[in-house]
Amino acid sequence: MTTPPPLRDMIAEYGLRADKSFGQHFLLDLNLTGKIASLCEDVSDVTLIEVGPGPGGLTRPLLELGPKRMVAIEMDRRFIPALEATGEYYATPFEIIEGDALKVDEAAIIGDGPAIIASNLPYNVGTPLFIKWLKADPVFWRRLVLMFQKEVAERIVAPVGSKSYGRLAILTAAVARARIVLKAPARAFTPPPKVESAVIVVEPLPEGQRFTDxxxxxxxxxxxxxxxxxxxxxxxxxxxxxxxxxxxxxxxxxxxxxxxxxxxxxxxxxxxxxxxxxxxxx
CATH class of the missing domain: 1.10.8.100 (rRNA adenine dimethylase, C-terminal domain)
Structure with missing residues (x-):
């Protein structure tokens, strides 16, 4: 593996800008992206899926983990050439799917074996994507490492009786355990969003403990x-x-x-x- 050029240089080279209509905010803080990737833990036997990689800020440390295989799902074709160029610097088998993650059949993508999803989720589709993965039958993922708006993350992990407790916390509790593990200030993103963000780790309950309806x-x-x-x-x-x-x-x-x-x-x-x-x- 050789070292890819600095991310900011690649963004400039390919003329990339965040598109607010897609809820895009580039995560360029190398310390933070490294911490997020480390939350995936052992990926040697998994297909690692990243949704909405954008210019590849989180993609790089995920590839460095050395998963069995990595798949990036990106619907904004402007980023595809930069992602392809990034993948060439790593030994990990790397596939890019251009498409809407809400319509992608992840189970078909991964085939046999477990998957881990890691993503700085676009703000405008984060909750629908998360609910889609909760509803997956069978559950194809071993772990979800996801960045949301802080308010959404708090709704996912909210305890009964709290102001944030509601439908999202109950749906999550039906099939999984979730916890907030990192918080990210707005200044970690380019352009900075108006809200803070948080990273959650979600792991499925044992099959016999899930409520499936x-x-x-x-x-x-x-x-x-x-x-x-x-x-x-x-x-x-x-x-x-x-x-x-x-x-x-x-x-x-x-x-x-x-x-x-x-x-x-x-x-x-x-x-x-x-x-x-x-x-x-x-």
């Missing part, structure tokens, strides 16, 4: 948290109507006080509610 979880949490200030007896009405039953019936079946509010119910309570909703819906 995420469609039902989404139905009851969307209804319950749609009117946070109301009791579940009232806020659950939309979901109950979809199942041709009453809020009271669903809550009683789940063993939940109809007078409680959504933010006071732990994930297990919502999983019980999701089961009751699915049973009523048939």
């Amino acid at each position: 995420l469609a039902a979880v989404e139905a009851v949490t969307e209804s319950a948290f749609g009117q946070r200030r109301k009791t579940l007896r009232k806020s659950l009405g939309v979901a109950a109507g979809r199942a041709n039953t009453s809020s009271e019936t669903l809550l009683t079946a789940a063993g939940i006080d109809p007078g409680a509010r959504a933010e006071t119910i732990p994930p297990d309570g919502f999983f019980a509610l999701a089961k009751a909703w699915r049973a009523a819906r048939g």
Whole structure:
């Protein structure tokens, strides 16, 4: 392996600029990108997937880890030549897929064996991508190392009763454990965003501990948290109507006080509610 030119030089050479319409902010802090890559830990037996690599700030330390194989998914074709040039400096088999990560079938890409996804996610698609990976069946990833807006990261790891607790934390808890491991100031990016960012590590629960009916979880949490200030007896009405039953019936079946509010119910309570909703819906 030889050393690629400095990232800023490559950005200048290829005339690259961040496009706000794609939620792009270049991560050029070498200390930070190195720390993020290290969170992947042992990658010797995995396909390492990076989504939205842009000019390759995180791509370089990921390639240096020496994964069995690395795949970068980038929908902005302006970055493809720079990424191709970067890959030539490393021994790791490196493939670039030009396309929308929301439409890519990751399981088909990786084939046999586990995958790790590491990404400085574009702000405008970070949450949909994360939910897509949570819903993957079977779960194809061994670990997710993802940078989000700090507010989104806090919603993912939020404990019951907190202001950030809601649908995202419950969906995450259904299939995985997540924790915030790094925070990144706006000045680490070019151009600097208006918000701070944070990196989370997500690992799937053992198969027997996952709650897999995420469609039902989404139905009851969307209804319950749609009117946070109301009791579940009232806020659950939309979901109950979809199942041709009453809020009271669903809550009683789940063993939940109809007078409680959504933010006071732990994930297990919502999983019980999701089961009751699915049973009523048939």
